[in-house]
Amino acid sequence: MSERDSNTGDAHDVTPDAPCAGTVRVDDSGGGIVGNEFAEVGVAVDHSGNGPRLRLEDYRTGRVRNLDALELETIIWLPEERLTQLLDPSTTRWREEPDR
Amino acid sequence: MTTTVPDSARATSRPDYAALIEPSRVHGSLYTDPRVFADELERIWYRSWVFVGHESEVPESGDYVRKSIGPQDIIMTRGRDGDVHLVFNRCAHRGNLVCEDARGNANAFRCPYHGWTYRNTGELLGYPYNKGYGGKGNLDLSLGRVPRVDSYRGFVFASLAEDGPTLAEHLGAAAGEIDRLARLSPEGRIDLGAGWLQHRTRANWKLLAENETDGYHPQFVHSSIFSVTGSPIGPLYSDNSTAVTRDLGNGHSENDLRPEFRRQGEPMRWFGTSESRVPNYVARMREVYGDAADDILTEGAPHVMIFPNLFIAEIQVFVIQPLSVDECVQHSTAVQLGGAEELNSRMVSQSIGSVGPAGMLLADDTEMYERNQRGLEMRQPEWLDVRRGMHREALDEDGYRTGAATDETGIRGFWSHYRRLMEVDT
Ligand code: FES
Ligand SMILES: [Fe+2]
Numbered sequence: 334m335s336e337r338d339s340n341t342g343d344a345h346d347v348t349p350d351a352p353c354a355g356t357v358r359v360d361d362s363g364g365g366i367v368g369n370e371f372a373e374v375g376v377a378v379d380h381s382g383n384g385p386r387l388r389l390e391d392y393r394t395g396r397v398r399n400l401d402a403l404e405l406e407t408i409i410w411l412p413e414e415r416l417t418q419l420l421d422p423s424t425t426r427w428r429e430e431p432d433r
Numbered sequence: 434m435t436t437t438v439p440d441s442a443r444a445t446s447r448p449d450y451a452a453l454i455e456p457s458r459v460h461g462s463l464y465t466d467p468r469v470f471a472d473e474l475e476r477i478w479y480r481s482w483v484f485v486g487h488e489s490e491v492p493e494s495g496d497y498v499r500k501s502i503g504p505q506d507i508i509m510t511r512g513r514d515g516d517v518h519l520v521f522n523r524c525a526h527r528g529n530l531v532c533e534d535a536r537g538n539a540n541a542f543r544c545p546y547h548g549w550t551y552r553n554t555g556e557l558l559g560y561p562y563n564k565g566y567g568g569k570g571n572l573d574l575s576l577g578r579v580p581r582v583d584s585y586r587g588f589v590f591a592s593l594a595e596d597g598p599t600l601a602e603h604l605g606a607a608a609g610e611i612d613r614l615a616r617l618s619p620e621g622r623i624d625l626g627a628g629w630l631q632h633r634t635r636a637n638w639k640l641l642a643e644n645e646t647d648g649y650h651p652q653f654v655h656s657s658i659f660s661v662t663g664s665p666i667g668p669l670y671s672d673n674s675t676a677v678t679r680d681l682g683n684g685h686s687e688n689d690l691r692p693e694f695r696r697q698g699e700p701m702r703w704f705g706t707s708e709s710r711v712p713n714y715v716a717r718m719r720e721v722y723g724d725a726a727d728d729i730l731t732e733g734a735p736h737v738m739i740f741p742n743l744f745i746a747e748i749q750v751f752v753i754q755p756l757s758v759d760e761c762v763q764h765s766t767a768v769q770l771g772g773a774e775e776l777n778s779r780m781v782s783q784s785i786g787s788v789g790p791a792g793m794l795l796a797d798d799t800e801m802y803e804r805n806q807r808g809l810e811m812r813q814p815e816w817l818d819v820r821r822g823m824h825r826e827a828l829d830e831d832g833y834r835t836g837a838a839t840d841e842t843g844i845r846g847f848w849s850h851y852r853r854l855m856e857v858d859t
Contacts, residue, residue: 423562
């Protein structure tokens with residue numbers, strides 16, 4: 334039974350049991366939240382297209398990105414230094430040049 | 434660096450520790466003088482080896498836990514390299530706390546103030562709007578790293594001094610007590626991942642360190658828990674007991690209860706149970722240790738205070754964290770032994786009974802610590818007497834000073850090491 338099936342409202346909502354902000358909630362479709370005190374991202378496999386893709390949602394801003402299988406494979410093979418570069422805030426979100 | 438305080442004046446402003454610490458008595462101001470506490474931070478907590486945490490608390494790559502070295506907030510992390518790292522919880526920009534949660538999993542941290550990011554090993558990864566710094570990668574900054582980190586059987590220790598005795602030298606004979614604990618696991622593995630309780634205590638940290646192997650108080654302070662639980666432990670701390678108190682050197686000390694347990698000769702009695710109650714554990718131990726198993730199961734776990742802050746109390750571990758001259762935090766957790774499921778659940782429930790929010794053991798001791806701190810604020814008499822059992826001490830076959838079960842041998846060992854550390858000039 335999904336938590337939404339209940340008409341008693343919030344009482345049946347699933348809440349993280351850990352006292353720290355780290356959250357992993359997995360729903361029936363295999364999606365969930367990967368969260369820690371630094372970021373919180375919703376993760377789900379989206380089947381609305383002709384094939385599955387991973388739907389990622391930044392819960393702090395609502396921004397969504399979908400990744401297909403090849404894009405995910407590429408991330409897995411990304412050299413460590415390249416991933417590290419992406420974690421520099423000026424590389425991505427917080428830079429002076431506008432996004433193109 | 435220049436200073437306006439002449440060296441001679443600075444020297445005389447320090448308490449004279451040789452005059453405050455005598456073989457049979459110590460001065461009350463050692464527990465109440467904020468100058469002494471400031472000295473202790475420099476000479477003990479920020480120099481000597483201090484227990485920080487256990488590797489089992491960060492089992493997976495990216496795991497982190499917030500720990501402490503005295504008042505210092507330390508993050509213990511497991512890097513992608515598989516190693517355990519200790520960094521100070523302080524942003525290299527303008528000093529904000531980088532981590533807030535007690536634990537979590539993150540390969541990278543992001544400071545909440547201006548968004549600087551760090552690898553969990555301390556390396557600066559970047560900062561927002563980098564033109565303000567002339568571009569990327571222009572800052573030679575990182576999280577502060579603890580100069581020396583070493584571990585023994587997963588127990589992670591830190592020293593904020595670049596050099597000094599090694600951890601092995603510091604632990605000395607106390608390492609053997611950690612071995613004794615590990616031997617109670619059929620896998621030789623200790624796990625301290627059960628979670629930590631924290632008790633804020635309005636007392637000087639040394640009152641706790643001294644009390645941990647004070648075999649004189651249990652019959653008085655803990656009489657209620659002994660009678661309620663029917664514990665066999667009480668009589669081990671009496672004048673009839675064959676148990677001994679041992680000064681292990683370097684400020685470490687133990688209550689060695691093995692002579693009593695050997696005399697009784699019943700495996701698992703140290704744990705207040707019998708073989709038949711934990712059959713799978715006992716079978717596994719006999720399988721792994723063969724003929725040695727009987728001794729291991731009979732002698733039980735150590736009761737050892739490892740200077741200055743790690744107390745292994747048979748089935749629990751306590752960590753003493755001083756915050757100021759009259760305040761500290763006691764962190765406690767249940768020991769968990771690899772491959773000893775039958776014991777582990779019992780150790781958790783026994784720990785809840787003794788150190789949990791309604792537990793009886795720690796509350797009894799803490800009441801004494803806080804009363805002790807108040808009492809020490811009285812002006813007379815100025816000294817604390819620590820001579821009990823001096824006349825009947827002897828060196829054991831390994832050369833360690835040993836007294837009777839209720840003697841203050843451990844306390845005197847603490848003070849002689851303390852005095853050595855405190856007299857050193859920085
Ligand atoms: S203080 Fe951490 S980013 Fe400014
Ligand atoms: Fe503001």
